[in-house]
Amino acid sequence: MTQPSRPLVYSDVDIKRILLGVRTIAMVGASANWVRPSNFAMKYLQGKGYRIIPINPGAAGKVIHEETCYASIRDVPDQVDMVDIFRSSPAAAGIIDEVISVASDKGIRVVWMQLGVRNDEAASRGEAAGLEVIMDRCPKIEFGRLFGELGWSGVNSGIISSKRRKYAS
Amino acid sequence: MTSKYDQNGKGQHKYGMETRTIHAGSSPDPVTGARNTPIYQTTSYVFDGAEHASDLFNLQAFGFIYSRLTNPTVAVLEERIANLEDGRAAVCASSGHAAQFLAFFSLLDPGDEFIASRNLYGGSITQFGVSFKRLGWNCKFVDPHDPENFRKALSEKTKAIFIEVLANPSGVVVDLEAIAAISKEAGIPLIVDNTLSTPYLCQPFDWGADIIVHSTTKFLSGNGTSMGGAVVESGKFNWAARGKFPTMTEPDPAYHGLTFAETFGDFGYTMKTRTVGLRDFGPCMSPANAFYTLMGMETLHLRVERHVENALKIAEFLDGHPAISWVSYAGLKSSPYHQLKQKYLPKGAGSVFTFGVKRGYDACIKLVESVNLFSHLANVGDTRSLILHPASTTHRQLTDEQRKNAGAGSDVIRLSVGLETVGDLIYDLDQALK
Ligand SMILES: Cc1ncc(COP(=O)(O)O)c(C=O)c1O
Secondary structure: OOOOOOOOOEEHHHHHHHHHHOOEEEEEOOOOOOOOHHHHHHHHHHHOOOEEEEEOHHHOOOEEOOEEOEOOHHHOOOOOOEEEEOOOHHHHHHHHHHHHHHHHHHOOOEEEEOOOOOOHHHHHHHHHOOOEEEOOOOHHHHHHHHOOOHHHHOEOOOOOOOOOOOOOO | OOOOEEOOOOOOOOOOHHHHHHHOOOOOOOOOOOOOOOOOOOOEOOOOOHHHHHHHHOOOOOOOOEOOOOOHHHHHHHHHHHHHOOOOEEEEEOOHHHHHHHHHHOOOOOOOEEEEEOOOOHHHHHHHHHHHHHHOOEEEEEOOOOOHHHHHOOOOOEEEEEEEOEOOOOOOEOOHHHHHHHHHHHOOOEEEEOOOOHHHHOOHHHHOOOEEEEEOOOOOOOOOOOOOEEEEEOOOOOOOOOOOOHHHHOOEHHHOOEOHHHHHHHHHHHHHHHHHHHHHHOOOOOHHHHHHHHHHHOOHHHHHHHHHHHHHHHHHHHHOOOOEEEEEOOOOOOOOOHHHHHHHOOOOOOOEEEEEEOOHHHHHHHHHHHOOOOEEOOOOOOOOOEEEOHHHOOOOOOOHHHHHHOOOOOOEEEEEOOOOOHHHHHHHHHHHHO
């Protein structure tokens, strides 16, 4: 992780809006190895109804969890709402530049960098190009946290509410 | 402390301790709307299908399998404790001692060492010094009064430091921040037993602790009904930094080569402790005990405030009593720990403390047998006031030297001051001391 210059605080309202608004996610760095975190996240998010398109040059043409893997975002034939980056913080820069160049063509609105991945400069470029950017979070964990599942494992969701919990599936 | 969350999108609002002791983790039941937390008295949970079952067993989905691992009632308590400690996650256990065992199991391999303060609950000294040794986990005890003693005891094999910030029974307060700095420099987690202070009086994560353990048996449940324990992680410890924690950072054979720190990020330690420690050793908390503990915790803030108020009055009374040689309560201005107490426990020094009876062992025995309101038993943190002579009970298994070091010599009486009318408690001690 690059040295965080400021704490990253995203409002639960925004994270929920993003998670409920996107349907197709390109996952850059998705691994075909089932014990890798990216593979876990892919499987979980598929279970929640998302279509996850794996992007990984080393696995291009292979099928991961019933989805064809592509070498780059550019190669994906379909529309994509969000790009989820499972790569190192420095490597995120090049990926964001690629996203910026294909965003209007593919319909990409959101770039999400995984837990531990943060690149403030690249994020600023993405935001300047009209993309919404989230860093250093995991969509699987945030989904679990905001829709109550993470608390099942004793994780502090940070949520205080007298309203019934609603599970999304 | 600021949270990384902003629940309403209207700027961060940090809910107060009182609100969180009541609400954290327990939004109304999604299906029935039940406002209080239901007791899910069930051992197991149906799977949606074979795929769902395998996802759960592989930890690829969140959900319930079997109550040895997770239970919806226990989960509410876990989230509540994690929230009150400003931690990332927590896992409950069947007792405080089980929690301590699990906390270390996730860190140590045979041959590893950890350093513990010698001012600990007597049972912990025995657990660490005798039973852990048989597992090849070696504990070095040090005098916590000089934090440098922890540094001096460090070796290549040291994997953790363990302290009670407010120690049982002697009311010693240790310099948490200084010890945290030493553990940080050594790249090992500082584990704090926060049982006697509770999150209401002390917030160890704010001072640099990495893991907190609790005996929920005491003040958290508060009414002496239910055994329980908890392990809480701050979520800030970097397991990978020095390659010292293969249990966290290397593929785990107990889960087909999954790597806990990487897969679960800042709650990886809790997941490891639950899905390996709890799964394989089995000391889970029962749903009924979690329910009683939650019920008690709702009033933690009110109770602890009064515990502290009563304790101070009784300590002052004893301090002026002719039959008493000394009183070790950090809330007294004359206490050598008063400055540390002002720093780490500004709202009070808890309600467990010791004092010396001038006429020694026999006078102590007479005292514990002559009280009428105080209960003579081996527990602390009850609504009821409790009295104990550690040398003849909890600390009996220790050597004379260990007893003295732990502040439990033969003239020592321990009180756990409860919530009765304070004048009655003073009257009771006064008549028993005559
Ligand atoms: C400070 C402290 N830690 C741990 C324990 C052990 O907890 P349990 O009795 O719940 O196993 C105790 C119990 O007396 C205690 O006082």
